[in-house]
Amino acid sequence: MNTKNQYLKFLFSVVRRVYINLSKLFSRKYQKLNRNRFIKALFFATLLLCLSFGQVVSAQTPNATSLVKRGVEDYNAGKYRSAVKYWQSAIKEYKKNPSATAVVNENLGRAYQKLGEDKAAIESLSAAIRDYGAAKDIKQVGRMRTELAQVYSNLGQPRKAIALICGKIASQGVDSIECQQESAKQIATQYNDESGKVAALGVLGDAYRLIGNYDRAIKYLNEAKKAAPENYLVLNSLGNAYRNRAQLMDLQANSARQIRLSKKEKELNQKSEKDYNQARTYFQESIKFARQQKEDLAQMRGLLNLIQLASQTNKRKVVDDATFNNTLADALKQNKNLPDSATKVYGAIDLAYLQRNSQGSSPFIGCPNQLALPENQSLSLLQQSVLTSNNLQDNRLQSYANGALGHFWECRQDNQKALTYTQNAIVAADSNLSAKDSLYLWEWQAGRILDKQNKNKEAIESYQRAYETLEDIRQDILTAKRDVQFDFRDVVKPLYRTLAQSRLELLQTGATNNKERLNQLSKVVETIDSLKLAELQNYFGNDCILSALNPKQVDELLEDKENSAAFENTAFLSSIILDGKTGILLQSANQETKFKWIEDPNQEGTDKIVSTEKLEKKIAKFRRGLVRGREQLIYDTTTASELYDWIIRPFIKDGDISPETFKTLVFLQDGFLRSVPMAALYDRQQEKYLVETYAIATTPSLRITTPKSSRSKQKALILGLTKAATIDGKNFKELFAVDREVRAVKKQFPNYTDLIDDNFIPENFRQKLQKTTYPVVHIASHAQFGVIPEDTFIVTGNNKKITISELENSLQNLNSPSDSVELLALTACQTAVGDDRSTLGLAGVALQVGVKSAIASLWSVRDASTSKLVEEFYQNYGKEGMSIAQALQQAQIKMINAKKLPESEDMNIDYDNPVYWAPMIVIGNWL
Template sequence: MPSRHRQFRVRRVLVVLFLSSLTICLWLNHLSFTGQVTWGTAATAQSPNPSQLVQKGIEHYRTGDMQAAIAVWQTALSDYQSTNNLTNQIIVREKLAIAYQQIGRFEATIDQWKHAIANARQQGAFVQVGRLQTELAQTYSRLGQNQDAIALLCGASEINEDCIQSEGSALQIARKLSDRQGEAAALGSLGEVYRLRGNYDKAIAVLETSLKITQEINLLAYRSSVLNGLGNAYSGKAQLNEQRAGSAELRGAKIKESEFIEKAGFNYIKALNYFNNSLEITRAQNDRPGQMQGLLNLIQLYYRSTNLKLPNTLNQAEQALQEALSLLERLPDSANKVFAAINLAELEQPVVKKSTSLQTQCPSRKLEDAQAEKLLRTAVTIARNIQDSRSESFALGKLGHLYECRKDYNKALEFTQQARFAADQNLRAKDSLYLWEWQAGRIFKAVAKESEAMAAYERAVTTLEDIRSSLLLAQRDVQFSFRDTISPLYREFARLKLERAESLSIASQAYQTELDSALDAIDSLKLAELQNYFGNDCVFAVFDQERVDDLEKEDTAVFSSIIMEDRTAIVVSLPNPEHKLNPKTRRRIKKFQWISDTAELKEGIKKFRLDIQKFYDPTDPFLALAQNLYNWIIHPFASDLDAAQIETLVFIQDGLLRSVPMAALHDGQDFLVEKYAIATTPGLRLTSPKPLNVQGLRTLALGLTEAATIDGEKFQPLANVTDEVDQVTQLFPGSKKLLNEQFTPQSLEQELKQAVYPIIHIATHGQFGTIPEDSFLVTGRNQKITITQLESGIRRFSTGSEPVELLALTACQTGIGDDRATLGMAGITVQAGVRSALASLWYVEDASTQELVARFYNNLRSSMSKAKALQEAQKTLIHQNKIHPTQWAPFILIGNWL
């Protein structure tokens, strides 16, 4: 399920993300390009020459010659500025902004919109101010700057994205001045922003209001655009429900899985109807660009929904494809035409298959190879004719990829180098530059040019680092595919570094440098994954190396895993033995080993997770698997750990390894936790290095003992939670507890507002799913608090000087084999600004939880490190109580272990 339709979503990231993703498409000013421009008589009398220039520019624009249009409009603008003709300055600036956006010059676009807004304010033309702000907001949204867009449209608060209609916002101006067209435009753009942020219900509500207005004022052209937006919103909602079905499948929730699949089918049908209605309008108006956008949307939807068995989808998709190919020849040259040609050339057969990245694999194209090549060459020609280096870069790069797939590496490299050059001409084309550097690296590697390959990969990673955050946030509804798209780049780069290290002496500095580079690449990927999972504009606190050194004590070893398609690397960072002789020698020593078969490792992890929970099986089937995992991950470094007198192991896990309860690994005699304190962290640079101060600790303890039903799913009562909460609050003076009906999302927020609690302990059912929407805690009154709401509340109300030291979630569970679920669990520490979290990988009988928690907090009060406190609590359950690992192994410490 998680890979369902992934190939099509990845394609959307690589192409559609860089198209004009906004369906509103600048309709407020687009009309001036489709009909004769009428100029004010005063303006014509004063400056007939500039008005003729403007008309000439419009003719250039219609034929796709953006550069010529810009040149004459700039001349006209200078003339109007010399006569202080504000009215016509605004008109020309609008056209310049649209033309600049067509060729990817977004800084110039923003500059023109801002100047036009200033001119309109000077004139007191406030209706125009509101409309221009809507246009500027669309540009910001297209660049992934969604908060700026919302602020312009309706003045959203800093806390959330709800529209507050602040004074001077586009929506407030339109409603105050009864500008219905401006109101429809602002609402349409706002709906698009919400959609791009993944808030589909809010997007649909806003777009439906916009649609109603367009019907009331009979704005037919605009209505087709809003219908298109609604189709995209329902399509995004359908994909989200498919993802939720996958998450439910991994949890074993069959009823919920069926429910989400049914919802996805309903959403796809809604999307289909909206797209068809929009296409009908654009056909009636002979709006060819609008028709092309509608057809592309329909083709994508038909192929995306094939698994849902919607009626006659493949036949309809074929008809839409042929119509799009015919229509393409009749479109005027433009950047959108270039991308439409690329989209059609790259279209794949609707076959469901597992994939990591379509950028690196050769697709099974829907069109014949020769036809796809012809389309891409046509795209290159058009892009060059309109002098749009950004679209030219994509067309050349895709042509290079086509030859890469043919293994014609000379031509592949030729076109790829041209794509790199074109992308480099425009700073905003970095979103393609990293792709072509990466592609060049693959080609160089294929022809055994190692140094050139490494240099290209390094340039790709460096370029991506500059733009990663904006790309991650640009379009929320394709986040899954974006993670899958960029992940192979980081992993391939790390692999090259590791393979180079293999050829070097372990004692050499070069060996250490290559391992550092590999780990840095994977750390960057982990940060991207966290941003990707939570899908918001939060900037994580990243600590510098000097602060990280404070974490890596002399008794600590750090294990990092890097999962490749065929094998997995385990890298261990150990104290430098010279440090004891010379304290200035702080640099740690790194070593690595390969696990030879990633597929075998993944199957072993899944089976281990299943078998360890079979506490009723006297044969302990998990033990053999626990020993296998120990031999793969720990054993190669066992002598190093002994020699360095290591007491604490910190794991920075990758992918499915995040779901492994490392405490339960077994060396044939003992569990790993019997010898080492254990912690896990998303990354050292994301881990707060400050040790725990046990003075003044107090707890906000919340719990639920009653049965609950959330979204139709039943959760059993937790009889021992009352005792657990009582014990926690009694250990720390000044603590407070909220049980059952007292524990609600609202009461939690109220407590966080009123006081600072260094420890927040929550004893209730919780689940972490593939997406944040399916990660929540059950509260009283049959309510829930999503993990996003929880981290937002903690981050908002905890102060920088007194952050939450520990967040304990003691009755959680993750789906077996769901690496994204554990990513969400690990990420809550850095997302919420919590120094450490204690959580469970699966639900544990609450009597055992109560005892482990009580011992953990008692140990913590005696000034043990957090990792040591958990270790001692787990060892007590092992030795004194003889409790099965299913009852103590799932508890993991995340984040700061000091």
């Protein structure tokens, strides 16, 4: 893992000289501080400076002076707990002297960080800010805000760090932003504190890097570099920022490739190459200046960053093999000679798990195949890291060191050794919650080891603890670092799926009673629901999607009497794709939760379970058949029938979803199942499509869906594009049927406002929403849902686009919550091919912007059929007592019966083919 930089080390050179001189009075040499934080190099500087000027020492407080001195001595000896006790006693002596308590609190905060007690550190640094304010030492208030900001940033809360340093957070980009008056950066500027300003810029830049705003991070770090051009800390962080931006552009290039934007892909690859090279240069400069200034810890961090850059870009050869080998040799030598420190521990772990060709994933999830070092050398490094962490008595370090060594033995299948070290890691991480961000890793690791020992129940308990810990910290790690440093698919998805699968497989043994079975199923539902919420949160990179999250779990919602009307006659089918097989959970307010694996009724024994691979191929074939349906005079229902028999018929057969009881089915789909419309599944026995029996809707989670029947038809905002357009080098064809579709919508909403073609541009759309409330917003245009949100947009006039972020901002900036859009309709959509994450854009767009319900198309149908379906839907939408799902159902049934309708209905007889009616789905509130 990358260790943290230490910006404040260079801040107060005069203070540091005072510290060195005064240290001799205490008969101790000045020791370099080794915690991986920005702030630790000035550890006692302010304290001893105050002593030298008499701010703390006075004739009236000789005992306090002694307490401070003994605390300094113990801290230098690594006895942090003892130092804390002395300084806590000193504060009591100085309680009427804010100048003194400020300095002691400041250094208490640093000691607590050494002990891994971050909450206490935050309290002490906050107290220091308060005391410095009371003493009118505003310059020091600014410095303490920077120091506190660094603590929050280290804890994975960079937004709090930004608030302390600047007062407000800027959106993506590099537009200037003025920091607020009492922020750390403004205080440093106001008091001409050049060193404090550089420190604030450094912490601010790194915090923006952690939230993924790399452009702004680079802007602030370049400001710091301008003031301190040879500062190795700034250079090191600039290297990290450029590397992260390059990795983001790699992700964007991959997205561009999947949606066939070859020109954009080439441009992004060229930009990422340039940024990688810039990162290499900054790391090399950081190493050079750290070496010149004999800063061994900083030199080690630079070496590690350069090695990791080489590993991550091996195919590009950003760092040639000779440089890689030389740098690795330097790092091994440097790490061996370092004093005991956090950098030494993390450096040993990084080197032990180093791969020449890294995929950027966590080394603790799977077993690395090609370590750069011989196995015995890696083992020696990991063993040394455990000894060093024990010497330092730092819980966080002990957690990572023991966990890393436990993983080494896990990969060598020595389960007993693996479990011993992993349990040590758990104990250390759980001590005062000193390493909660690693606790889930070691609990998960323990679960895997216990699984191998056939201790299934104990394994599930470990997985459950890992899940609960990850749930607590998920928001920070999914919304920060989502692009590069934290891979959702590496950690959250496999952990949640493993926990769910373990519970389900335990149920298969038949060793549980009915009550326990229902309890286990409830926990499975909770786990899978959390997974789907996490996917949305990770995809969009913020927590807006969860702003209206219901605190109740799904089971509680179904039992809640307030929701009885909403859930009446409605069944919920949640799919869950696991290792090798897929299951369906059935829930309703009227009966117990049921679970079934997807099986092939034509097979026997172990072959009966449909493998994940087989199901995915069948689903892909089903979708291809639907999309190409218009090429066939008669639609072939074979695949649709097979999927119906696999997914729906088992519940019909057992009477779980009889049409007499349930009128609506709401699907909560997983992975590749999101990209197909369940409405088109075919019951060959009844010779009916599923939608002919049930109204169909979909939602990512019931906890972010508001099932309420509130309908208003007063006003509609109608937006349409008929012309061809080019966005990011991709051509979008004319939509000839949009004129007819727009006319059909206008007919249903006489009180409308329309923006068509050149009038349909982002500025006009934004202005209309700001001036008037529109319960219905209908958009008839191309919409692309990409692998990443940046490639998710609606095509507008003049070759412009409305991105998902712009759409969100426009709809969320309405005058009041009551002005929220009831229904958002998106027709003529297109989705990216080959990545089920792209369909998160489709499922999440309505929820992301606060819309209650949405209807959208899973693929583009450039035909008059769309306008006919839309017209029929809105006619039904306005009928008393008809739900949104039923309104769409009736429109689809009418098209299915196209050949049976009289000519007066003006229905093309070909519209019975599901290619014309199946792609339209209801998302969110189905009532």
